[in-house]
Amino acid sequence: MSYTAVHIKCNKDLEETVSFLLQENGFDGTSYEQGNLIAYCNSGQFNELALSDILNQFGLKAEQISEEKDQNWNQVWEDNFKDADIGEHIHSRAPFHPAxxxxxxxxxLPKMAFGTGHHETTQLSAISLEKLDCEGKTVLxxxxxxxxxxxxASQKKASRVLAVDYDxxxxxxxxxxxxxxxxxxxEILQADSIAHLNETFDVIVSNIVKNINLKLLPEFAQKLHPDxxxxxxxxxxxxxxxLVLAAEAHNLILIEQNIANNWLQTQFKFK
Known part of the structure; x- marks a missing residue:
């Protein structure tokens, strides 16, 4: 399998946001060093127009696009992996970092999956979840x-946790x-919907892109416990x-919002 490597010059403040958006739009992973972001995509799935649409939002452009020989991309990513302190009570690390x-x-374990604790959305979600009482609760x-x-959620003594991803x-x-x-x-489930589940959850946390969250909002409202x-x-x-308007259509009210580097985290309950 061949990969397309896209080299992008950007500062550290933008690196995580741009990496997040690229990976949500088909890129398999990224690495960053000395102001140079390299994003890797299966050559058969590479879409230069979609790439430009993302980069234009930040005034960036691809400095170089090249074909790369197949190699251990997880190893490339792992070499750039750092641990992360999330709020006051959470530490995310690889096995080779000290506890x-x-x-x-x-x-x-450093892989290309999103949610290692470095991006603002993961941090905001984790801090919000950490503040909730999960003991004996069901969490999605x-x-x-x-x-x-x-x-x-498991460490916070939830009785059951269901982790869902389509990838x-x-x-x-x-x-x-x-x-x-x-x-x-x-428990892990590969799916892009929870409509088929015959259960409700005390806590639902969804850290995914806007359009998918809005699409799934009716399902979340259906599967969320009344309290x-x-x-x-x-x-x-x-x-x-x-978002607030969409939530109100399902009788949900905003009870918490936090912002980091323009990324928004919210929490809702039923009226």
Missing amino acids: KEVKHDIII DMGCGSGLLAIL IHCVENTRENIQLNAAANV GHLILCGFIDTDIDQ
């Missing part, structure tokens, strides 16, 4: 990526990370009015 004495020390992590949020790579990475963290009560909490992330701050 920290915090409430939640979470091991994430929709768009689980690496499984970090599902593992956090097989994310499902496999979540399974590995569940084992590394001995999170035995986390449950819905955490949504993946929006930007200017989306707040649209």
Whole structure:
């Protein structure tokens, strides 16, 4: 399999946001060093027009586009992986990083799955989830990526955690990370919908892109326990009015909002 490598000059403040958007639009992974972001995509799926649409939002352009020989891309990504402190009580790290004495020390095996704890949306979601009482509760992590949020819920003594993602790579990475963290009560499901599930959840957390969150909002409202909490992330701050209006259509009211680097995290409950 051949890969297309796109070289983009951008500062560190933009790197995580641009990486997130590229990976949500078909890129398999990125690496970053000294102001140069390299994004990797299966050559058969590379769409230069879609790439330009993303980069134009930030005044960026591709400095170089090249074909790369197949290699261990996870190793490339792992070489650039750093641990992350999330709020006051959560530490996300690879197996080769030392543990920290915090409430939640979470091991994430470096792969290309999103949700390692570095991006603002993962951090905002994790901090919001960490503040909730999950003991004895059922928790859904929709768009689980690496499984970090599902593992956090497990560590917070949830009775059952369901981690859902449509991407097989994310499902496999979540399974590995569940084992590394001995999170035995986390179940994994490969799916892009929860409409077929015959259960409700005390907590639903969904850290995925805006359009998918809005599409799934009716399902979240249907599967949320009457006294449950819905955490949504993946929006930007200017989306707040649209999101609140969409939630009100399902009798949900906004009870929390936080912003980091223009990324918006919200929490809703039923009226």
